[in-house]
Amino acid sequence: MSAISPRTTSLYPRHVAAGAKLGDFAGWQMPLDYGSPRGEHLAVRGSVGLFDVSHMGQIEVAGREARSLLAWALTNDVAAIGPGQGQYTLMLTDEGGVIDDLIVYALLDRYLLVVNAANRDVCWARICEGAEGRDVEVAERSDEIAMLALQGPDWAKALEPLAGSPAPLGLEYFEITEDMIAQVPALVARTGYTGEPGVEIMCPWELAPRIWDALMRGSTSVTPAGLVARDTLRTEMGYPLYGNELGRDRGPIAAGLKWACDAAGLAFAGAESVRRDLEHPPSERLVAFAFDEPGIPRPGQSVLVSDVLAGTVTSGTLSPSLECGIGMAYVRSDLAMPDTAIVVDVRGRLRRGHIARRPLVARSPRTD
Amino acid sequence: MADEHYPEDLRYHREHDWVRVDGDEAVFGITWFAQDALGEVVFYEPPAVGATLAADATYGELESVKAVSDIYAPADGEVVSVNEDVVAAPELVNTDPYGAGWLVRVRLTNPARLDALMDQAAYVAYLAGLGEA
Numbered sequence: 001m002s003a004i005s006p007r008t009t010s011l012y013p014r015h016v017a018a019g020a021k022l023g024d025f026a027g028w029q030m031p032l033d034y035g036s037p038r039g040e041h042l043a044v045r046g047s048v049g050l051f052d053v054s055h056m057g058q059i060e061v062a063g064r065e066a067r068s069l070l071a072w073a074l075t076n077d078v079a080a081i082g083p084g085q086g087q088y089t090l091m092l093t094d095e096g097g098v099i100d101d102l103i104v105y106a107l108l109d110r111y112l113l114v115v116n117a118a119n120r121d122v123c124w125a126r127i128c129e130g131a132e133g134r135d136v137e138v139a140e141r142s143d144e145i146a147m148l149a150l151q152g153p154d155w156a157k158a159l160e161p162l163a164g165s166p167a168p169l170g171l172e173y174f175e176i177t178e179d180m181i182a183q184v185p186a187l188v189a190r191t192g193y194t195g196e197p198g199v200e201i202m203c204p205w206e207l208a209p210r211i212w213d214a215l216m217r218g219s220t221s222v223t224p225a226g227l228v229a230r231d232t233l234r235t236e237m238g239y240p241l242y243g244n245e246l247g248r249d250r251g252p253i254a255a256g257l258k259w260a261c262d263a264a265g266l267a268f269a270g271a272e273s274v275r276r277d278l279e280h281p282p283s284e285r286l287v288a289f290a291f292d293e294p295g296i297p298r299p300g301q302s303v304l305v306s307d308v309l310a311g312t313v314t315s316g317t318l319s320p321s322l323e324c325g326i327g328m329a330y331v332r333s334d335l336a337m338p339d340t341a342i343v344v345d346v347r348g349r350l351r352r353g354h355i356a357r358r359p360l361v362a363r364s365p366r367t368d
Numbered sequence: 369m370a371d372e373h374y375p376e377d378l379r380y381h382r383e384h385d386w387v388r389v390d391g392d393e394a395v396f397g398i399t400w401f402a403q404d405a406l407g408e409v410v411f412y413e414p415p416a417v418g419a420t421l422a423a424d425a426t427y428g429e430l431e432s433v434k435a436v437s438d439i440y441a442p443a444d445g446e447v448v449s450v451n452e453d454v455v456a457a458p459e460l461v462n463t464d465p466y467g468a469g470w471l472v473r474v475r476l477t478n479p480a481r482l483d484a485l486m487d488q489a490a491y492v493a494y495l496a497g498l499g500e501a
Binding site for chain 1 (some may be wrong): 407410413429432433434
């Protein structure tokens with residue numbers, strides 16, 4: 001088998017010029033950090049950071065039966081959003097395992113799904129499966145659409161000089177609008193994966209450097225931020241990551257994502273399993289935790305409660321904001337109460353901590 | 369972060385650890401190459417004072433946000449002191465890997481073992497070989 005060389009985004013030359021440490025992520029050569037993941041993390045919390053997330057996938061669904069397709073393929077109630085609104089949702093297997101978590105946006109004439117880079121192909125296959133026999137047009141747009149995430153309390157200050165109209169600055173959380181950004185046609189959505197206010201900007205693939213440069217050269221100081229900071233930011237928020245907290249072996253209820261499942265309808269693919277989990281709660285539940293002494297938890301490590309094996313760490317890092325080890329874990333449901341004392345086996349050293357409510361770090365007051 | 373350099377007064381281990389001999393004692397640390405590969409260091413797990421370190425065996429851990437790296441003893445020794453400054457501010461390993469970022473001071477128990485280590489020129493050549501591999 002020959003090795004497939006990783007793909008690069010249109011911003012790759014910018015990352016190299018900025019001295020990024022590059023690494024493979026889902027087959028993409030992406031910036032892991034620009035020298036200091038901790039500094040990038042704190043810049044997003046304190047001012048504003050800019051991420052290249054062009055590796056993420058975009059799928060469009062249009063046509064008379066678009067909503068019917070999405071009501072089958074996605075767990076959340078897609079009828080609840082109208083043009084200009086987005087919604088966090090999940091795609092499940094028929095058996096109720098998670099294929100991906102994603103955001104679906106309703107635009108004027110179509111829906112737009114933004115999916116994880118690692119799941120582009122499986123999400124597209126699932127949408128194509130649903131398109132059969134329905135009056136819809138579907139399109140895989142991942143290779144045509146670049147995506148930037150501008151995140152942090154100063155996002156509006158950085159974006160304002162570039163925006164063609166005031167619309168992007170007035171967006172409510174999870175709203176989306178079309179506008180010109182640095183003379184580039186773009187979709188701007190008030191979404192993100194950091195817990196900070198900010199926007200995600202989608203634009204034609206080859207034009208992303210124009211927006212990147214305009215943001216970097218503006219009078220508001222914007223810090224380029226890599227995937228390591230993105231991961232520590234989302235872990236502080238307790239946001240699940242596909243491949244760590246989410247996968248085909250578990251359903252949304254164990255992950256605490258009942259709110260993303262259309263409770264009234266439960267007519268989507270995989271709903272049977274969700275209904276079962278609601279009636280008979282799963283034996284393990286996703287929790288966040290923080291350490292009360294030095295140490296850094298890592299995925300795969302055991303969680304103990306009162307000397308009994310209680311679960312497994314799925315994500316772990318050092319929180320730059322809290323300056324202590326934090327993480328997420330699936331823990332026996334009867335032991336998953338906040339403030340429960342836990343011990344994590346960190347390569348033979350037992351580190352004391354406690355189960356904590358999510359988010360571990362308070363959202364910025366300027367977040368909706 | 370410091371600029372890439374490898375002082376001439378040190379001896380080097382193939383796992384990218386250095387030793388500075390000081391009479392019958394020695395100081396251990398990791399090289400510029402090692403800290404660069406690890407990235408921003410956020411945690412140092414030192415050995416206990418009095419612990420016996422064996423050459424080529426791990427004696428502690430350095431962690432970045434994303435990875436854990438074992439640290440290898442370049443020579444045999446008994447830990448006299450550990451650098452508490454690095455425990456408190458692990459990024460010293462990045463900013464000053466051969467100075468304030470030292471990791472342990474040991475009493476050498478088998479100084480003859482030092483002869484197995486590389487000098488600066490040999491280590492730089494060794495790094496160049498890794499780059500070509």
